[in-house]
Amino acid sequence: MKVTLIAGSNRTNASSTNLLRxxxxxxxxxxxxxxxxxxxKIQLPLFSPDNWDFHSDAKRVLNAIEEGDGLIIATPEYHGSVSGALKNALDYITASQVAGKAVLSVSSAGGPLGVSSLSHLQAIIRNLHGINCSxxxxxxxxxxxxxxxxxxLDEGMKERVQKAVNHFVDLTxxxxAAARAEH
Structure with a gap:
């Protein structure tokens, strides 16, 4: 099984990136x-629907998503939503690259929880016909x-992360298996 992980912060040593690692x-x-x-580390040009001749870095990201059986996306929470860097990367994606794949959403926030960014991320995944993990x-x-x-360092966090990862792996x-049975 192959899984693509996207760290959506453009900040060095971001907690969301550390968590995704x-x-x-x-x-x-x-x-x-x-x-x-x-x-x-990968600076994607601003997405424009007027230009489908993508930069090589954008093509690498899209290929990794296509080749993966599942997708895990991490974002910091900025003003109640996903980071601009991540949103730009997600704008390159078409439904055919994500449809039917399991997607686990991960967030790190400056406040108590990153629930707004997770809700926005899951809405984007639904629009791409991906299958959000519960x-x-x-x-x-x-x-x-x-x-x-x-x-x-927090044992409770380790347990929560492991539980979510186990659920994601099972769903993926x-x-x-269902996709292979159809073909």
Missing amino acids: YVGYLLEAEDISVHFIDLS EWISIGYGQNTFDSDGAP QKLR
Whole structure:
């Protein structure tokens, strides 16, 4: 199984990116192939529907999404929504690249929880015909409390993340099997 992870912050050492790296570690521990896209390292041109001859970085992101069996997207919460960098990256995506795939949403907020950004992200995924996981991951107050290996220091957070990842993996496997049975 292949999973594409998109870190939607353009901030160096963002807590949402650190959290997503930990999620990637959990997936790799289960022998799941991970393609990590960090939008702080890939500067995508502003999307325009007038130009479908995409920049090579945009093509790389789209290829990774197409090749993945599932998608995990992390965002900081900015003014109650997803980051501009992530929204721009998502604007490149067409429904054919996400339709029928499991998507897990992850957020980090400066306040108690990033629920607004998660709701917006899930609405975008629904419009792309992706299958939102019923679980999501949100940390608040920029809980940038990770050890040197990238694991959250808070045991409760570790348990919540593991539960959401397990649910995502289960959903992805079921959707993958159903898609193969149709063909």
